[in-house]
Amino acid sequence: MFTKIRWRLLLSYLTVFTSILVIFAAGVRLLFARSLTHQLTDRLTALGQGAATNAEFENGRLKVESDFIVQQLIHKNQGLQWFDTNGNSVLQQGNIVLNLPFSPSINPMQFKTEKLSILAVILPIIGSDNGKIIGYVRVSQSLEELDETLTKLDWVLGSSIIIALILSGFSGVILTRQAMQPIEESFQRLKQFTADASHELRSPLMAIKSNAAVALKYPEQMRKSDTEKFQAIVSAANQMTRLTEDLLLLARAEKNCEVRESSVNLSAILSDLLSLYQPEACAKKIDFKSEIDGDMYLLGNAGQLTRLFANLMENALHYTLSGGTVEVTANSVSSYLIVRVRDTGAGIAPEHIKLVFERFWRADKSRSYWAGGSGLGLAIAQTIAQNHGGSITLTSQVGVGSCFTVRLPSVKVSDRSEY
Numbered sequence: 170m171f172t173k174i175r176w177r178l179l180l181s182y183l184t185v186f187t188s189i190l191v192i193f194a195a196g197v198r199l200l201f202a203r204s205l206t207h208q209l210t211d212r213l214t215a216l217g218q219g220a221a222t223n224a225e226f227e228n229g230r231l232k233v234e235s236d237f238i239v240q241q242l243i244h245k246n247q248g249l250q251w252f253d254t255n256g257n258s259v260l261q262q263g264n265i266v267l268n269l270p271f272s273p274s275i276n277p278m279q280f281k282t283e284k285l286s287i288l289a290v291i292l293p294i295i296g297s298d299n300g301k302i303i304g305y306v307r308v309s310q311s312l313e314e315l316d317e318t319l320t321k322l323d324w325v326l327g328s329s330i331i332i333a334l335i336l337s338g339f340s341g342v343i344l345t346r347q348a349m350q351p352i353e354e355s356f357q358r359l360k361q362f363t364a365d366a367s368h369e370l371r372s373p374l375m376a377i378k379s380n381a382a383v384a385l386k387y388p389e390q391m392r393k394s395d396t397e398k399f400q401a402i403v404s405a406a407n408q409m410t411r412l413t414e415d416l417l418l419l420a421r422a423e424k425n426c427e428v429r430e431s432s433v434n435l436s437a438i439l440s441d442l443l444s445l446y447q448p449e450a451c452a453k454k455i456d457f458k459s460e461i462d463g464d465m466y467l468l469g470n471a472g473q474l475t476r477l478f479a480n481l482m483e484n485a486l487h488y489t490l491s492g493g494t495v496e497v498t499a500n501s502v503s504s505y506l507i508v509r510v511r512d513t514g515a516g517i518a519p520e521h522i523k524l525v526f527e528r529f530w531r532a533d534k535s536r537s538y539w540a541g542g543s544g545l546g547l548a549i550a551q552t553i554a555q556n557h558g559g560s561i562t563l564t565s566q567v568g569v570g571s572c573f574t575v576r577l578p579s580v581k582v583s584d585r586s587e588y
């Protein structure tokens with residue numbers, strides 16, 4: 170149980186940690202990409218401003234001064250284009266020259282050609298004599314370098330996340346183990362307390378029972394009302410004995426997972442139980458049917474397995490009305506033994522199906538403890554099944570009936586030692 174909790178804790182911790190790392194890495198990448206694009210835009214703007222001051226409006230045409238040597242200014246992955254106010258290209262320089270139509274509306278703009286991603290900045294050229302716009306200059310640069318830098322950043326961030334996750338996974342295993350240790354210890358102490366208390370209660374209960382039984386041996390010396398009181402004491406002491414036995418069994422069964430020590434004949438256990446409960450079924454006019462395969466063996470504890478199936482059969486007979494049917498089937502499927510206890514009883518509501526295996530849970534809370542079981546029967550059955558490496562599941566429909574299926578790992582007849 171604690172191993173499962175530990176893994177769940179570790180998984181939740183790693184999920185939260187991974188989400189934080191991924192959000193952090195995405196934020197860093199976004200900021201870094203923005204800052205690089207900003208720097209590049211500033212550089213292109215400075216270049217564009219230089220190019221703009223070297224253009225003049227002469228004889229109704231835009232002219233770039235002849236002493237302006239563009240090649241010394243621009244990089245191999247940059248390009249410059251001058252346009253007149255109508256958007257007609259006047260001159261272009263550099264390697265990255267765009268064939269796209271001119272439009273000053275979006276600025277700066279990024280777009281992709283077949284091979285490259287390009288960033289372009291458009292600047293107006295202001296006439297020195299009248300201060301009016303006489304044309305435009307468009308500076309472009311391929312984003313190859315920026316993309317390379319971002320790819321490197323992605324690798325660094327990705328590998329850092331993986332390393333951080335591996336390290337935090339290892340430390341998480343140690344931390345969850347340390348965090349769970351006090352809880353595990355106190356749970357063990359609580360179980361030990363339950364086992365000790367139940368054990369200690371046995372003797373006083375036995376004393377109450379035997380004293381009341383002795384008194385009841387001579388009813389003629391007692392008033393009738395006193396006899397009834399002593400009978401009630403015996404009945405209450407019997408119920409309490411059963412409850413303490415149940416608690417003891419639960420505490421010991423959970424503590425002791427080493428129950429699979431000898432080979433047990435499940436077919437024999439089930440047949441014995443069927444004979445035991447047949448009279449009760451007859452008295453209640455319940456059709457008690459069975460179909461049990463022979464020679465089904467498993468490694469386990471015969472006493473505990475008897476208790477498991479007794480609990481299921483008791484429930485089936487208890488919660489089925491007169492005229493109903495209870496059917497027990499058992500067969501082996503590959504390496505498992507499958508036992509089904511099916512009834513046509515009251516059924517269990519879907520929202521209660523998980524709860525029935527909890528300790529002290531009962532659908533009918535109004536029924537007093539003394540009128541039925543303790544609500545521990547199915548908790549005990551489930552613990553025993555799990556201790557034997559198996560499981561118990563339930564399908565049920567209110568008003569139609571229930572079916573409890575127990576799956577237990579089998580042993581081959583040839584492998585078994587005698588039971």
Ligand SMILES: Nc1ncnc2c1ncn2[C@@H]1O[C@H](COP(=O)(O)OP(=O)(O)O)[C@@H](O)[C@H]1O
Pocket residue numbers: 480484485488512514515516517525530531532533541542543544545546547548571
């Ligand atoms: N075969 C069944 N049909 C209908 N309800 C059932 C059946 N078996 C168990 N239940 C429900 O599950 C509850 C828990 O069962 P169990 O642990 O055996 O406790 P108990 O029988 O002592 O009440 C029962 O009180 C009952 O409400």
Ligand SMILES: [Mg+2]
Pocket residue numbers: 480483484542544546547
């Ligand atoms: Mg029961």
